[in-house]
Amino acid sequence: MERRDFIKISGAGALALGAAAAGCAPKKTASASAEEGPEQMVYRENEANGDKVSLLGFGCMRWPMIDVDGQRVIDQEAVNEMVDYAIEHGINYFDTSPAYLMGQSEKAAGIALSRHPRNKYYIATKLSNFNNATPEASIQMYRDSFEQLKTDYFDYYLLHAIGSGGVAAFEQRYVQNGMMDFLIKEKEAGRIRNLGFSFHGAPGEFDELIGLHDSGKYHWDFVQIEMNFVDWNHADGRRNANASYLYEELDKRGIPIVIMEPLLGGRLANVPEAIAAQMKEREPDKSVASWAFRFCGTQPRVLCTLSGRTNMDPLLDNVKTFTHFKPLTEEELDFLERMATQMMEYPTVNCTDCKYCMPCPWGIDIPGIFKHYNTSVTEGRYPQSQEQKDYRKLKKAYLVSYDRAIPTLRQAEHCIHCGECLSHCPQSIQIPRELQRINRYIEKLKQDTL
């Protein structure tokens, strides 16, 4: 069974369908074609119930953390500030989960959001019953979310990360324990306004889940999928479905789509030099990340694009992208497809830093190791051969930065391949194998056998 899904890094963009709009706050809908257009958040309407959802949503999985008495805790003050700014600029969709940020996310979101009128925003949270799917524990988790979020209804409620494991896992976590029946009753009672699921998995698994909708067994009010210009056509296909396929299937059925991982955990904001250069050549004044958001926002069935941030600055940039929203042209979509193809040539690990694999029972800092490796690769800071110019310098930089990023005891060589992480990774990364690959690379560096 897998884990959850979602969000991450940044925000999203809007679209062609027209940025239609209006919603909780804004009135004018900009056909926002120009920078000089009105500063207006783009909204999408949920046709089923008329919700006007901001095309840029706020993900609560990546938040600033600080050390208090040796514990990592959410920096509530910074979160409040970001949430205030978001609401002020028209963002009205907030997505969290009882599992995020070591279980601290919902509470912090509740504190920040409850300072605003409840009708100003939509709350999305999830049933993250990976560890214990008994009816008691699942219902407890559901009830706790109300308390944490200080609300008496959820606008959007998700079955968290279903997919790999297929229908069997879905049955185990939601059907056999009676949770589906329970949630449907809750929906009838008005405590859940929209019921959906977040998906990470292969196309066949998706077909099975959507089959339940087609057969009328369950009705999915919305589905949350991972989508970005790389996963559109370049997901691995065996373990993870291409976003283009998922999108089409949902679009066909008119099911609203919420986007997670628009930036692949930040990797589409920090792309290899060569790719960044081409983006900048076209749009010198726009951030690299803005391309990824515009890609998501350009697809009309998208209701909301989630973005989570660890500080204020990306939020400012995301908001800018969506308040001066410009859908991508056909030609630009082709360009992004070419960029995606180029990106696939880099030996990076497809990790989005969602931390679902953590804590590793053996203490390994899995996302930290991948992040360090990916950053080194995309920034061209990793040595590839002894013949290379500056090999010594690059080697030292790589090894020193590795030790700085990851304490020795949490480095890749300590991975014992127990496989505990495998079922948790929404990207289906073969974590132990990738850690070993990285460690072999490091060994070659250390032993000068590269």
Added chain:
Amino acid sequence: MHRKIRIALAVIFWLGITLLLLDFTGALHGWLGWMAKVQFLPAVMALNVAVIVSLILLTLVFGRVYCSVICPLGVFQDGVAHLNVARKRKNKNRKPYSYSPEMKWLRYGVWALFVIALVVGVQALVALLAPYSAWGRIVQNLFQPVYLWVNNLFAAIAERANSYTFYTKEVWLRSLPTFIVAAVTLVVVIILAWRNGRTYCNTICPVGTTLSFFSRFAMFRPMIDANVCKGCKQCEHNCKASCIDVENRKIDYSRCVDCFNCIDTCKFGALKYRFAWGKKEIPGQARNEGKGQARNEGKGQARNEGKGQARNDKEAAQQGDAGRRAFITGAALAVGTAALKAQEKKVDGGFAVVLDKEVPVRDIPVTPPGSKSVKDFYRRCTACQLCVAECPNNVLRPSTDLKHFMQPEMSYERGYCRPECTRCSELCPTGAIRKITKEEKTQYHVGTARVNAELCVVEKGVECGNCARHCPAGAIMLVKDNETGYRRPVVNEEKCIGCGACENLCPARPISAITVNGRHNHIEE
């Protein structure tokens, strides 16, 4: 002029050796490594005939300049003494030093003891007395941590600036007993130098005594021209070695370390560093000889000797005590068995606690690749701590075992002996660790891994195999356990080189399920 040259050279040597002992990056030993290799005792242990002969010749020609220039402990004492003298000079009536006769009994007694210890192999005593070992111990234990902290401060700044020039190096106490001995050594040396200049060098130091056998006959020596000397005793009062007997116009060349302070002090130019062979007596000197000697025998000698001896006995006792105390403190060897408990995952993020590893029991100590055998290693090693200070993998530390007290041994709690590293072998000035290449290193079998099945995580139903995956010698295989069906590690003793990768990377904590035990002989020759 002589004095200035001496000081300049001394500063160069002292800084060089001290930096060599402080350095942890391996950047300096190519430049400065020779400074350790020309130290007297290490050269003797290494049977480095060229260095030994050169040093003896140096002494035969110029006197004990070794003690004033090459020996870092000697130079350090000069520095300490200088501070005190500078302070005393403010008061014109104070006389920093005055002549005292040689303390033969103590001096040759210690020397004899030292030689016996060397022959019999009581290396702890050798290390305790030898000047270079003492300095190495002081620098590694007391100064290097400060050096590392400053480095780490730079590293923190460099990190902010995205620079890789400095990197953080873990600061840890390798052995409490050795640390205490180092601290006591430093205090004793400072007190002796502060009060009486070169007392250590002329009563305790076995190298000083050895060189004194030759310096008596040195070709060049500072000499008093009795015809010019006015007997003002300025030189005597400035002699750190207390070896100038102005009354008799004599200098004890066995103790003179050729610092040349006397030459610069003499207002009348009565002292000159000059060719001395065949000029035994300077005209006029005989005049005083009979008289002075008689007087000396009568009073000064007896008194001084008694006092000095008592003092030195006390110091010796002090050192011995510290050692004993230290052993006791360090003896505690924690043996734990708890293995890391896999933490149940409920929410995302965070880190599982990783327990520190503890030192396992090793029946035979593990000594570095490059050492022929454990016995050979411990016979030659003078415990200068140079390899301990440099080991980039935190493997080497001073032993707490009485038999090898303060001499290094290997252990793998913080790292393992990496295949590409041969740094200690390049550094070792005594030949205890012979210089080897990366390729030669694989020929040294310094230990053998053994598995404690009870601690292995496989027994708890976890697939692991990390030891096998990381063994650079390919000595570990995984075999299926018929009872449990899990794949357990087994060691091919023939292939195992004892590097400790398996032990260090074993997930069982605090005691690894696979540990390395030493081997008596490391290489077939």
